[in-house]
Amino acid sequence: MPDIFIADHKPTTDNEKILKEPHSSENNEKKHHLKSVADRLIHHKSSSHPEEKIRMFSTFYPDPEGISFADQEPDEKILLFLRRHYITNVDWILLALFFTIIPIVFGVINSFNIFNFNIFVFLNFPANFTLLFLIFYYSVVFTFVLVNFVSWFYNLGLLTTRRIVDIDLHDLTYKNVSTTGYSVVQDASYIQNGVIMSLFHFGDVHIQTAGQHGNFELEAVPSPERVVHLIEDYIGKK
Amino acid sequence: MNITILNQIFDSFIIFKVGFLVLCLFHAVFLFIVYNQVRSMDRIVSEKSSSAVLKTVSLISVILAFSLFIAAIVIL
Numbered sequence: 001m002p003d004i005f006i007a008d009h010k011p012t013t014d015n016e017k018i019l020k021e022p023h024s025s026e027n028n029e030k031k032h033h034l035k036s037v038a039d040r041l042i043h044h045k046s047s048s049h050p051e052e053k054i055r056m057f058s059t060f061y062p063d064p065e066g067i068s069f070a071d072q073e074p075d076e077k078i079l080l081f082l083r084r085h086y087i088t089n090v091d092w093i094l095l096a097l098f099f100t101i102i103p104i105v106f107g108v109i110n111s112f113n114i115f116n117f118n119i120f121v122f123l124n125f126p127a128n129f130t131l132l133f134l135i136f137y138y139s140v141v142f143t144f145v146l147v148n149f150v151s152w153f154y155n156l157g158l159l160t161t162r163r164i165v166d167i168d169l170h171d172l173t174y175k176n177v178s179t180t181g182y183s184v185v186q187d188a189s190y191i192q193n194g195v196i197m198s199l200f201h202f203g204d205v206h207i208q209t210a211g212q213h214g215n216f217e218l219e220a221v222p223s224p225e226r227v228v229h230l231i232e233d234y235i236g237k238k
Numbered sequence: 239m240n241i242t243i244l245n246q247i248f249d250s251f252i253i254f255k256v257g258f259l260v261l262c263l264f265h266a267v268f269l270f271i272v273y274n275q276v277r278s279m280d281r282i283v284s285e286k287s288s289s290a291v292l293k294t295v296s297l298i299s300v301i302l303a304f305s306l307f308i309a310a311i312v313i314l
Contacts, residue, residue, distance in 0.1 A: 055288075056285075056287070056288040056291065066285060066286040066287070067283070067284065067285045067286070068283070068284050069282060069283040069284070070281060070282050070283070128313050128314075129254075129255075129258075129313075129314060132258070132306070132309065132310055132313060132314070133258070135306060136258070136261070136262060136265070136306060136310075139265065139299075139302065139303060139306060140265060142299065143265065143268065143269060143272070143299065143303075146269075146272060146295070146296065146299060147272060150272065150275065150276055150279075150292065150296075153288075153292065154279040154282075154283070156283065158283075167279075167282060167283055169275070169279060172271065172272060172275045175275075175278075175279075177282055
């Protein structure tokens with residue numbers, strides 16, 4: 001009976017090569033470090049995102065594929081992808097729903113002839129103006145949704161093997177992209193303030209940096225303690 | 239005669255019509271700014287499929303907004 005053939009696994013990345021080569025003390029140190037970080041990430045990934053590419057609505061994604069950023073080094077790997085928690089979008093979603101149903105409610109009320117009042121008829125406007133106005137109204141509501149979604153979508157944090165990247169976009173007018181290396185990070189902590197943050201398990205991560213480098217804040221990210229642990233593993237490394 | 243012309247100029251429909259056209263134009267220009275921002279953010283950070291979807295949606299919304307503006311000019 002023939003043996004079962006098992007193909008040799010060739011190490012593809014630098015990290016895998018380090019894990020494979022058991023020689024120098026530096027390699028051993030790196031190996032141990034990468035194992036501890038990788039174990040945590042793989043554990044989380046297997047429990048929440050089994051073998052999937054990053055999706056449009058992902059908020060916390062370890063070891064993401066299919067994402068890149070400007071100035072990314074060829075050997076720089078993204079360890080963790082972060083966005084604000086879904087719950088932070090509830091306010092504008094509710095507001096959009098409210099504005100969406102207003103014309104429908106008015107239409108229903110008018111169909112029952114309760115008030116028998118139409119502003120467009122009252123002002124003697126042609127019927128096609130009413131239709132145009134309605135299309136314009138829903139277009140504005142859609143724009144409101146689009147702007148808020150884009151603000152959420154492009155408000156993200158990336159932890160890579162070399163640095164922390166914080167990308168902020170507010171109201172399409174304020175854009176801020178800042179990065180800091182782990183060598184200047186002094187401390188990382190998180191704050192969960194209030195019932196909503198505790199209930200939905202998200203919080204603000206504060207990253208204190210040395211010297212003239214400004215402090216970092218990753219706002220309303222899910223599982224902030226995992227983020228802090230990952231940063232702590234890398235603090236002081238170049 | 240003058241009073242009649244003034245009445246016509248300040249007719250509520252004319253004012254609303256001009257106001258509506260101006261709003262439509264502003265809205266279309268604003269959506270164009272949104273589209274430009276999406277494109278510029280896509281150059282900073284790119285998610286393969288999601289970025290393409292977002293760019294397409296914002297481009298379609300710009301086209302629709304300008305179409306609405308042109309339709310408003312024609313109809314009103």
